[in-house]
Amino acid sequence: MVRKALGGQVTPEADEDATGTLAEQLFHMLTEAILQGELAPGSKISEPMLAQRYGVSRGPLREALHRLQERRLIVRTANHGARVVQPTPEMLAGIFTVREALEGLAAREAATRMTDDEISALAACVRRHESELQEWVDGRHNALGKADEDFHFRIAQASRNPLLIELLCHQLYPLLRLYRSRNDNRTLRQRALVEHQRVLGALVDRDPQLAELTMQRHIASARTRRTLALGASVTSEDDR
Amino acid sequence: MVRKALGGQVTPEADEDATGTLAEQLFHMLTEAILQGELAPGSKISEPMLAQRYGVSRGPLREALHRLQERRLIVRTANHGARVVQPTPEMLAGIFTVREALEGLAAREAATRMTDDEISALAACVRRHESELQEWVDGRHNALGKADEDFHFRIAQASRNPLLIELLCHQLYPLLRLYRSRNDNRTLRQRALVEHQRVLGALVDRDPQLAELTMQRHIASARTRRTLALGASVTSEDDR
DNA sequence: CCGGCTCCATCTGTCGACAGTTCCTGCTTA
DNA sequence: TAAGCAGGAACTGTCGACAGATGGAGCCGG
Incomplete structure (x- = not known):
């Protein structure tokens, strides 16, 4: 009957949904x-x-x-x-700054705490990302965005830090989706894939310092891409 | 009558409070x-x-x-x-881990963004902390706790990052107060003062890297102090 | 023609009341 | 005597309705 009676363990995938109330x-x-x-x-x-x-x-x-x-x-x-909420470029920059610190931390913690199974699943996630990139069809960027988010989601979960998981998965990632618009082209995604592979490699090697650094550089790289792509998105839209 | 009728400008300091509703x-x-x-x-x-x-x-x-x-x-x-919420030692450790990353980030950003006036105010805060420590009276640790929090609060504000300020001042610091109990003695506070002075020095020198590092070490030091002092607070856990 | 005032429609904030569920109490029965 | 079940009390979830406030439309006066 009770659905989330467990105390200390966090289910990796199941999000709370359709709780009845x-x-x-x-x-x-x-x-x-x-x-x-x-x-x-x-x-x-x-x-x-x-x-x-x-x-x-x-x-x-x-x-x-x-x-x-x-x-x-x-x-x-x-x-x-x-x-x-009205997204602003300043807020986007602030989100990425915080994200760089927090995801770097998550990657560092994950390097020592991740189980082998989780690493295998993460590797599969990256391979799926790769295959999806090969059979690219325009208009599918939505699914790709989910693959990307899944990668970061899994690493956050592997940090074993409930607060960090909450901040990343339930606060920062949703906020980021406010800005996720039509700025995903193949070149950028290929670049992201390479960076994901680097992070994965560091995790496979169980190297906390390298994992943190590669993740931080990945976020920083994504920030420059995103903020540059956001240059023309000055929405003249407003209503009172 | 109307208290916050302004539309697009956000007052930098005024926190929401006593809003009437x-x-x-x-x-x-x-x-x-x-x-x-x-x-x-x-x-x-x-x-x-x-x-x-x-x-x-x-x-x-x-x-x-x-x-x-x-x-x-x-x-x-x-x-x-x-x-x-029932505080647990694991959660406390998680909070400090996140806090180390975020406050380090705040200190780094503050090193370049802080105004001279703000640095002066921060220095005054540290001196006040110091003088309060000299005329120590037991039972006043509450005021001292506020002085300590004020130090971190000012640095967070100086990061000029609304999200970071929100996360630190409105989410992490309140959570920390759940654990803040009778574990403030003079030796520990003297140690904290020295670390604060180091951070202040890095900010005066406008050295982002040193500011981040000194702040991270300060948080890490506080973590070991706090978790050690928490050893005897194993509350018999149960509910439901 | 324009600025200011008045009145009204709409909305937000708040309250009391009802329905479904849970938990506890007490009784029945093997 | 202990386990199981029924009944009720209390609580949570939900709804409709009222009061105060806001914003705008329309009217009046300069």
């Missing part, structure tokens, strides 16, 4: 809606509108909104309502 | 109550009881609880209620 479901639905772009960045969130749209009352909806506020996906001002 | 007030009150120990770690939270205690309805209270859940100060399970 409406507020929980709404929280996940709204998170996806924001990250998918269904709720436009900067747009105002009307509680009655959303309540009708999802067929629920305003009570659970407001509870979900308060959680989204803590996740920095929406901004609430008293008596003015909530707005979807 | 009950859910917001409750969120801060409950945060303080948990961190102060008024709500015992691991204890169950009864919504009707808390609602009566603060003289509000369950609606705003539940909204505040959902925010606390995202801050990892309480744990909620569906249809079972909420419990104040």
Whole structure:
């Protein structure tokens, strides 16, 4: 009956979802809606509108909104309502700076804590990434983005640090998806693959220092790519 | 009448507090109550009881609880209620590991971004710490703890990274206060003062690398002190 | 023609009440 | 006597409704 009664172990894949309570479901639905772009960045969130749209009352909806506020996906001002967060280049740079530190830490910890099975799974993940890159078809970049995220997700899990896992997987990665748009071309992904292989190699060698360094350089490389590609994304979009 | 009617500019210092809305007030009150120990770690939270205690309805209270859940100060399970988070030595170690990375990053960024005035203020903070240490009186460790936190708080602010500031000041530092108990003696605080002076020196020299390293060593040193002092606090773990 | 004021529609914040579930208590029965 | 079951009390989850506040439309005066 109880689904997450376990105390200290973290299931590597199973995300919490469909927990039964409406507020929980709404929280996940709204998170996806924001990250998918269904709720436009900067747009105002009307509680009655959303309540009708999802067929629920305003009570659970407001509870979900308060959680989204803590996740920095929406901004609430008293008596003015909530707005979807507006991504800025400065915030993106800040996210990558923090990510470089945290993912480097995760890779360093993973180098000593990862099991052989997990390393094998990670290697398979990289190979899948590679094969997907060979049979490239435009319009599939969505699946590729997931393969990339899966790589980082597995390393975060292998750090065995619940707080670090939470910060990376549940806070930084979602925020990054706000910026993940049409800036994935083949050259960049090939570059990312090479860097992933380097990190994997360091993990196979159980070399914490090298794992941290290769991961940090990978994030830094991704930052320059992302910020450069973001140059033309000045959205003139706004509504009040 | 309108308190924060401005639209696009964010006030650099003013923290949200006493916003008028009950859910917001409750969120801060409950945060303080948990961190102060008024709500015992691991204890169950009864919504009707808390609602009566603060003289509000369950609606705003539940909204505040959902925010606390995202801050990892309480744990909620569906249809079972909420419990104040139970600190564990493993979690403490994880917090310090993350903190070492993030505060090192903050110190590195602060070395180049901090203004001269901010450095002066930080130096004054360290001197105040020093003078308080000289006129030591037992029972005042609470004020000293604030002085220490103020030091790290200022450096975090000087990183100019909103996400980093949020993670450190609003997530990690509160979590740390859960463990801050009666383990502050004079020798340890003297040691901390010396380390603070080293970090300050690196910042005065505008040396990012040295600032990061001294801060990381300071956190690591604090970790060993804290975890050692925590040896006897093995609370009999159970619930449910 | 434009600036300011008034009134109103809408929304957010808050409350009380109802339904479903869980846990505890007490009784029944082997 | 102990295990199992039924009943009820209390709590969580959810909903609809009311009060205060905000923003805008429209009117009036300069």
